Amino acid sequence: MAAWEIACRQLKVPGYLVPAPSAIWADVTQKYGLIAGHTVATMRTVLLGFAASIIISLPLAVVIVSTPLLANTIYPLLVLTQSIPKVALAPVLVVLLGTNEMPRVVITFLVAFFPLVLAIATGLNGVPAELIELGRVCRAGRWQELVRIRLPYAIPFIFSGLKAAITLSVVGAVVAEFVNADRGLGYLIVTSTAFFQVATAWAALIVLSIIGIVLFQVVVIVERVFFPWALSSSS
Amino acid sequence: MIAFEAAWKVFEARSGELTTAVADISLDIAKNEFVCLVGPSGCGKSTLLRLAAGLLLPDRGSVSIGGERVREPRSDTGIVFQSPTLLPWATILDNVLFPAKMMGVASPEIQERAKALLKLVGLEGLERRFPRELSGGMQQRAGICRALIHNPAVLLMDEPFGALDALTREELTIELLRIWTTQPKTILFVTHSIPEAVMLADRVVVMSAHPGRVAEVLRVDLPRPRSFQMESADEFHRCTQRVRQLIFGDRTLQAA
Numbered sequence: 001m002a003a004w005e006i007a008c009r010q011l012k013v014p015g016y017l018v019p020a021p022s023a024i025w026a027d028v029t030q031k032y033g034l035i036a037g038h039t040v041a042t043m044r045t046v047l048l049g050f051a052a053s054i055i056i057s058l059p060l061a062v063v064i065v066s067t068p069l070l071a072n073t074i075y076p077l078l079v080l081t082q083s084i085p086k087v088a089l090a091p092v093l094v095v096l097l098g099t100n101e102m103p104r105v106v107i108t109f110l111v112a113f114f115p116l117v118l119a120i121a122t123g124l125n126g127v128p129a130e131l132i133e134l135g136r137v138c139r140a141g142r143w144q145e146l147v148r149i150r151l152p153y154a155i156p157f158i159f160s161g162l163k164a165a166i167t168l169s170v171v172g173a174v175v176a177e178f179v180n181a182d183r184g185l186g187y188l189i190v191t192s193t194a195f196f197q198v199a200t201a202w203a204a205l206i207v208l209s210i211i212g213i214v215l216f217q218v219v220v221i222v223e224r225v226f227f228p229w230a231l232s233s234s235s
Numbered sequence: 236m237i238a239f240e241a242a243w244k245v246f247e248a249r250s251g252e253l254t255t256a257v258a259d260i261s262l263d264i265a266k267n268e269f270v271c272l273v274g275p276s277g278c279g280k281s282t283l284l285r286l287a288a289g290l291l292l293p294d295r296g297s298v299s300i301g302g303e304r305v306r307e308p309r310s311d312t313g314i315v316f317q318s319p320t321l322l323p324w325a326t327i328l329d330n331v332l333f334p335a336k337m338m339g340v341a342s343p344e345i346q347e348r349a350k351a352l353l354k355l356v357g358l359e360g361l362e363r364r365f366p367r368e369l370s371g372g373m374q375q376r377a378g379i380c381r382a383l384i385h386n387p388a389v390l391l392m393d394e395p396f397g398a399l400d401a402l403t404r405e406e407l408t409i410e411l412l413r414i415w416t417t418q419p420k421t422i423l424f425v426t427h428s429i430p431e432a433v434m435l436a437d438r439v440v441v442m443s444a445h446p447g448r449v450a451e452v453l454r455v456d457l458p459r460p461r462s463f464q465m466e467s468a469d470e471f472h473r474c475t476q477r478v479r480q481l482i483f484g485d486r487t488l489q490a491a
């Protein structure tokens with residue numbers, strides 16, 4: 001921080017290229033309400049997209065693991081959704097879904113869910129043969145095997161997927177806001193740079209990275225509190 | 236109680252290569268009999284146990300328990316795997332209770348039984364620990380408790396004492412014999428240790444490898460209850476010598 005401040009002053013970097021921290025801070029205190037409002041909007045999109053990723057990825061992964069035949073048709077479709085550039089997809093989605101929050105949540109979901117599906121499927125499939133045998137000896141049905149053995153076993157994998165997904169959710173939300181939004185930090189960055197309010201754009205950028213770090217840490221803490229065994233068994 | 240009738244099991248490796256794990260196994264184990272299975276590594280001992288457990292089906296011949304063909308795992312069978320195979324996310328107590336929960340017979344009495352079993356194998360006070368917080372031998376002992384939790388009529392044990400030190404091993408040998416006397420069951424017990432097999436068994440089944448066949452079934456005429464003093468008995472020596480001879484041929488006898 002200090003180095004940044006000093007570098008900006010010594011080298012006389014023009015404020016419209018890289019503003020000094022003091023300038024950004026002044027901007028944040030001045031436009032506090034504005035930035036907070038946009039932050040809330042972005043958070044909403046991130047969390048809705050993240051929630052959608054979880055709700056859809058889990059059953060999808062279960063289907064992929066339990067019916068190999070279906071998996072062969074689902075995987076190419078999933079890869080297809082990943083190879084379409086989301087920036088290009090966003091305007092199409094707006095036409096399809098209207099100019100509300102929906103297309104942004106969908107974009108966020110599309111960016112975030114893929115690694116989560118892969119991680120869950122890997123975990124569900126990776127259960128050692130002995131544990132499956134144990135389930136069979138205890139006369140577990142397919143459902144019991146899933147709930148009592150495969151899912152718990154997959155927990156460490158699911159959390160590494162969640163960590164990737166939450167980070168990507170922030171990226172996805174901002175991409176969506178670039179294309180179509182009247183609120184949100186992505187929107188703020190686009191509009192403020194258009195009006196040469198570079199300090200505001202930088203402020204939004206910093207808030208975004210803080211959101212990313214905080215949400216990531218929340219996932220880490222949830223894992224540590226609720227699944228302490230998962231940490232040491234995977235390391 | 237357990238009957239193998241000309242049972243064969245052939246495995247196909249991923250390369251397509253066929254391995255005959257066990258060939259033409261015929262063996263009758265009486266109700267409440269204690270039978271030990273010894274043989275060189277890879278001779279099909281675990282495979283035989285899995286057939287009895289209903290985890291594998293024979294390619295030819297049949298396996299039945301109590302006159303019924305074994306087609307899937309039965310609720311009156313308990314199994315101790317070669318590795319502890321505990322659920323890493325469940326406490327030791329929950330691991331021991333797992334079969335009871337899955338079969339829907341969990342009750343306060345079963346809880347008490349689990350605690351009593353854990354005490355019996357020297358794991359008292361560790362009920363709330365997670366498997367990774369226990370040594371390999373302790374985990375294996377928890378696995379033994381799990382197999383006993385629903386008091387099965389048939390107990391299949393795959394080298395249950397393999398990961399234990401000699402002292403604990405002797406202790407648990409006596410403990411197992413005591414459980415078997417107070418709660419009679421049919422036990423099929425795989426081991427690498429010839430003295431252990433002779434100490435425990437009514438009959439020792441010696442297997443040969445490639446393919447896995449029954450080489451000889453040996454009756455152990457030592458009185459019960461057994462104790463480690465019997466290791467000096469003539470019958471004990473006769474049995475261990477005979478088993479060695481079957482496994483290693485005449486080599487060990489010449490060296491001795």
Ligand SMILES: Nc1ncnc2c1ncn2[C@@H]1O[C@H](COP(=O)(O)OP(=O)(O)OP(=O)(O)O)[C@@H](O)[C@H]1O
Nearest residue numbers: 246247248254256275276277278279280281282283
């Ligand atoms: N699932 C399997 N797929 C392919 N081959 C197998 C499988 N299980 C066992 N085998 C083969 O069958 C043979 C017998 O294996 P098994 O595990 O029954 O031996 P074992 O007597 O228990 O050996 P050990 O004393 O080392 O445990 C071996 O040659 C093994 O390679």
Ligand SMILES: [Mg+2]
Nearest residue numbers: 280281317393
């Ligand atoms: Mg084995």
